[in-house]
Amino acid sequence: MKKSTNLLYTLVAIALLGSSYGNSAQAQGLPTPEKLNYTSYVSESITGSSEPYSTILGVSMVHERRTYDIGVILNDQDIFTGAEFVHKVFLNKKEGSTYNVNHYNTRPYIIYNFVYHYSQSRMQMTDGKIMESGVPVDINQLESPSKVITMEHYLGIGFEQDLLQQFFISTNVGVGLYLGQNNDNNKINPLVEQRQENGFSWSLKFGFGYRF
Numbered sequence: 001m002k003k004s005t006n007l008l009y010t011l012v013a014i015a016l017l018g019s020s021y022g023n024s025a026q027a028q029g030l031p032t033p034e035k036l037n038y039t040s041y042v043s044e045s046i047t048g049s050s051e052p053y054s055t056i057l058g059v060s061m062v063h064e065r066r067t068y069d070i071g072v073i074l075n076d077q078d079i080f081t082g083a084e085f086v087h088k089v090f091l092n093k094k095e096g097s098t099y100n101v102n103h104y105n106t107r108p109y110i111i112y113n114f115v116y117h118y119s120q121s122r123m124q125m126t127d128g129k130i131m132e133s134g135v136p137v138d139i140n141q142l143e144s145p146s147k148v149i150t151m152e153h154y155l156g157i158g159f160e161q162d163l164l165q166q167f168f169i170s171t172n173v174g175v176g177l178y179l180g181q182n183n184d185n186n187k188i189n190p191l192v193e194q195r196q197e198n199g200f201s202w203s204l205k206f207g208f209g210y211r212f
Contacts, residue, residue, distance in 0.1 A: 037062040037101055041071070041170065043207020047115070047152065047178075048200075054119075056084060056207070065090040065099040067109075073117065082117040088158075101211075107160040111172050113203060115152040152178040154203045171206045 039060040046053050058071025069086035088109045095103055158172025178201045 038212045039067075039209045040212075041069070041207050041209035043071075043170070043205050045073075045203065045205045047117075047154075047204075048202045054081065054117075056205075058084070058086075060086075060209070062101050062211075065092070065094075065101070073115070075119070081119050082115060084116070085114045087112045105162045109158055109160070109172075111154075111156045111158055111174060113152075113154040113156065113172075113174060113176075113205075115150070115154070115203075117150045117152060118147050119150075148180050150178045150180040152176060152201060152203075154201075156203065158205075160209070166211045168209050168211065169207070170209055172204075174203045176201055176203070 039062065041056075041058050041060065043056045043058075044053055045056055053075075055074045056071040057074065058069050060067050060069040062068075067086070067088040067090075069084070069088070071084045071086070072080060073082040073084060075081050088111045090099065090101065090104075091108045091110065092099070092104045101107065154174035154176035156172050156174025158170060160168050160170045162168045177199065179198050
């Protein structure tokens, strides 16, 4: 809990620094808050490749109709289990010479989501056994089973909906693929022991954001 609180404080501090940059940029002739916005967000994510769900805390920079998000992935057992990078493009018709995210209460978008994850994979849980010191072991009998590193890529669609002046919800669905690496050969196929654990996957995400 203490680590999660520290992470939250860090994310808020980053967002506040971004807001301060926006104010100083206006005086220097750089992109102003009219074109540049900052948000912080928290969301729940489910994918087809890893453990049932994860909580994500992140910050975003919004420039006209594009967003650039960085988040940390948490769960109840290991606290920190990975990170994500997200790029969204809003699809609303532009009003005026530039797109301004503040002019729209509902904002549909397309999304690219890269996820670096270190967790117990769904294939491990499905097969029910992993390798421990070269011996097949029932995963349910282990207090701390070996984890799998995955790099996941998703393309999808979603939307943001304003709730209050600066609060909004965001949800999206996506499909893609994951590339897994079992360094300890800890996943057992009924026929072949596999170090690689790759395949197609899906993602579902729902969360809340605050725009500074």
